[in-house]
Amino acid sequence: MLPSENKYLTNVSFDTVIFGFTGEELKILILEYQNSGLFALPGGYIRRDENLLDAAKKGVMKRTGLKKIQLEQFHTFGKLNRSDPESSKTIAKGLGYEMPNDHWVLDRFVTIGYYALIDYNQVRPTPNKFSDSINWYSINNLPPLMMDHEEIVQKALEAIRNDLGTKLFGTNLLPEKFTMKELRKVYETILNKKLRRTTFQRKMLSMDILTRHEKLYTGAANKAPYLYSFNKKKANKT
Amino acid sequence: MLPSENKYLTNVSFDTVIFGFTGEELKILILEYQNSGLFALPGGYIRRDENLLDAAKKGVMKRTGLKKIQLEQFHTFGKLNRSDPESSKTIAKGLGYEMPNDHWVLDRFVTIGYYALIDYNQVRPTPNKFSDSINWYSINNLPPLMMDHEEIVQKALEAIRNDLGTKLFGTNLLPEKFTMKELRKVYETILNKKLRRTTFQRKMLSMDILTRHEKLYTGAANKAPYLYSFNKKKANKT
DNA sequence: CATTATTGTATCAATTTGCTACAATAAAAC
DNA sequence: GTTTTATTGTAGCAAATTGATACAATAATG
The missing domain is CATH 3.90.79.10 (Nucleoside Triphosphate Pyrophosphohydrolase)
Structure with missing residues (x-):
């Protein structure tokens, strides 16, 4: 054995x-x-x-x-x-x-x-x-x-x-669809530091690697976030 | 054998x-x-x-x-x-x-x-x-x-x-003292692309990892460049 | 001493990032 | 219904960084 x-x-x-x-x-x-x-x-x-x-x-x-x-x-x-x-x-x-x-x-x-x-x-x-x-x-x-x-x-x-950032990331740690906050949390946890919410969002969106989907209604008393997924075709062109 | x-x-x-x-x-x-x-x-x-x-x-x-x-x-x-x-x-x-x-x-x-x-x-x-x-x-x-x-x-x-850039570099490929042009050439060769002369110089100097030494008189009919060396104490703090 | 090639910086434009503000909600509280 | 509360998405401007150009300062040469 x-x-x-x-x-x-x-x-x-x-x-x-x-x-x-x-x-x-x-x-x-x-x-x-x-x-x-x-x-x-x-x-x-x-x-x-x-x-x-x-x-x-x-x-x-x-x-x-x-x-x-x-x-x-x-x-x-x-x-x-x-x-x-x-x-x-x-x-x-x-x-x-x-x-x-x-x-x-x-x-x-x-x-x-x-x-x-x-x-x-x-x-x-x-x-x-x-x-x-x-x-x-x-x-x-x-x-x-x-x-x-x-x-x-x-x-x-x-x-x-x-x-993180060079090889496309966060992807694999999250489910297929995720919110921007979840994605940011992944980055913050790996880098072990806070990232600016608005700057992070702007950067991610400007990279043109995310596809926006429907909103996620969690039941929380506030505006519902969009779900995103990685657009793998575009993402791999980096 | x-x-x-x-x-x-x-x-x-x-x-x-x-x-x-x-x-x-x-x-x-x-x-x-x-x-x-x-x-x-x-x-x-x-x-x-x-x-x-x-x-x-x-x-x-x-x-x-x-x-x-x-x-x-x-x-x-x-x-x-x-x-x-x-x-x-x-x-x-x-x-x-x-x-x-x-x-x-x-x-x-x-x-x-x-x-x-x-x-x-x-x-x-x-x-x-x-x-x-x-x-x-x-x-x-x-x-x-x-x-x-x-x-x-x-x-x-x-x-x-x-x-290149993260782990301090160029150092080891060049002699102890080198000109800014030589350093830039190293970067250009490794990255396989031209870098802007002035921007490169400004960036390198602003990183505060170079010590400036005497000028190098090569006999060329133009202004002599300074020699630099890496300031290893400061460089390793990155 | 004018000429030539190159170096070191200054300057301003263009881009990117930091920061603040604010409108747009989704649900709960009233 | 209307108000309240917490978040999201994005706009707008300031601050910092990078791009591009210009130019003064040389080190030989003739």
């Missing part, structure tokens, strides 16, 4: 930071391994017969239940001491296996980091067979993560801050 | 795109393997007892003769078919070795791409023991590169375009 060596590349793995937006804050999916108290990013190994990107995509699909996923590679982590064989042994033990000391997963690993931005409400978090839970955690309130996974999360955050 | 397995991580390598600026164009260093007609980026394997970044740094140091090198990781390449065992065999054959079919360097590799920006005139290009030459090639006139190395170069170019 432990992964067999000849099926996978050795010394290489991937880890994914899967972001969701609740409307108020950014959250990421964290696995908890059985009977070990160890928390980790979802990740995995690369089969010898698949592309690196496909391996990562498959991993995210399995954890989220989503089919179409936008994944972006952001950094590869290769410090000498980043791997921790004790953690792997603890995980195996928690599963009821005794891991031999020369098992390949106890070797040193270089891991490629990917981030995914997905619609929080469409996800059906699904643990893998080694873990008994997978849960959303606010990025401001993460459990202690194993190995260098906290560093990986920090790098992912930097990456989405940098990519 | 072929690299021994137990010293290195398997299935992982690094490749470096080393940029230099001649004053007119961007060039990169390309290795030519002996008696094989194969051109490649400088790269290597990661020793089990060293950090990934150190491995790449050491590689660039050996190829350039430089001690202080700024290296930036930009992308990791992991497509299923990117490795080409035939090339490796040809290289070994050119060196007078017969490579056994089960040799680990013939296996599939995931490679981590780094770029370096260095002072063209300070470099002493030094071939490795497997190659008989290492030369500067204009990025607009590269020889056909082996495997996916052309894709790696393209990604490196994208990366330096994106990083």
